[in-house]
Amino acid sequence: MVITYKCPNCGADLVFDSEKQKLVCGHCGTEKSVEEMERITASKTKDDTGQRAEFKMFHCPTCGAEILTDEHTSATFCSYCGSTALIESRLTDELAPAYVIPFKINREQAKEAYLRWTKKGKLTPREFSSQSTIEKISGIYVPYWIYDYNTHVKLRADCTRIRTERRGDTEYTHTDHFDVYREVAAAFEKVPADASEKMADDVMDRLEPFDYSAMKQFEMPYLSGYLAEKYNFTDEELKNRIEKRIRQYAASSTRETIGGYASVNVLQENVNMAEKKADYVLLPVWMLNYRYQNKNYQFAMNGQTGKIVGKLPASRGRAAAWFAGVSAVVFLILSVIGILL
Known part of the structure; x- marks a missing residue:
């Protein structure tokens, strides 16, 4: 065929x-x-x-x-x-x-x-x-179907850095909070x-x-x-699946631009997508x-x-044959140990 x-x-x-x-x-x-x-x-x-x-x-x-x-x-x-x-x-x-x-x-x-x-x-x-x-x-x-999309992500996060300070016999831990904002435009091709x-x-x-x-x-x-x-399935029927995937890619790429902090807590995240084309x-x-x-x-x-x-x-x-073989070997080893003892 x-x-x-x-x-x-x-x-x-x-x-x-x-x-x-x-x-x-x-x-x-x-x-x-x-x-x-x-x-x-x-x-x-x-x-x-x-x-x-x-x-x-x-x-x-x-x-x-x-x-x-x-x-x-x-x-x-x-x-x-x-x-x-x-x-x-x-x-x-x-x-x-x-x-x-x-x-x-x-x-x-x-x-x-x-x-x-x-x-x-x-x-x-x-x-x-x-x-x-x-x-x-x-x-x-x-x-x-392979898709081309343009994405635009706006993200706001509460990020922290931790520092320590010693005064005499006492050590103090300070947690500094930063209001971090990112706006990232990215193009994804042939997804x-x-x-x-x-x-x-x-x-x-x-x-x-x-x-x-x-x-x-x-x-x-x-x-x-x-x-x-x-x-x-047509390109329209698969659009929800592919947009979910591209949304994850876009969000992950934006979060990767935030570094150097002890913790990152995303407060707001907005992902806008625009399809450019889909090819069969x-x-x-x-x-x-x-x-x-x-x-x-x-x-x-x-x-x-x-x-x-x-x-x-x-x-x-x-x-079953493998288990029987392993069991026989174990039994033989135990028998030899029993004789030696």
Whole structure:
């Protein structure tokens, strides 16, 4: 269930190579830049109101996932739950992403990182490192909105400094109070909020940060060989969440300008915010979902930096064997001590 482009020389599939940052043909070795392939396929159009493109969408009735592909792509299973009962529909005049951060970590590197990660869990079930499980790892472009805001903070605080004074045999402690006022204007750029309903917010937050200096104008060839999820939430629907985050950033930045005091007690704090813009972007994530003893587990890795977020299950059988082994060693040690005594 991936987007593919055909090699103009031999007709084989072109796949985006994360190291070369080009589309590469595995059959004849042809390499095409994203810009070249976009000119060849002319897969999207532009107008004065923004970028618009035609997508094919697959909806999973089992888990509700919505995956976007280009018009030539077919889907075989849902990477979120494994269901094959996918419903195909067509999205026309759909708002295309403004930007994309291409994958820097390829599939083999992601599989190796997953194997190293599973080995950290001494009681991890063996099937989690099996070849059949590893092959299910998927490269997914997760939809995000990134926001630019201007903020203006006014803060008044009661701050103290403590000094001591000795007169004869008596030591006096003085607490001096200061009325401190701060007014700080700050601009926050590219503050992210994931727009996926299927991806847990705490997981996505922990995968940050992404290096936005590598962000490119969106072109469909960047998706070749990968999945792309349709956003579930608009920028307006996520505004409360992102403004809460920016308000905390602005307030914290203002408080950090107050230093050199024994204590700081904020009396008044007013944060004004003005949104400049919000852009729809796709950010790279390697993901593997697995189910163990009727519970879902997820491995997620930042496809640009390699940062991993996830939780490993513990096998009851391996835990029991480990406990039995430890108990046997303890029993042996106690027996030897008993004999010596």
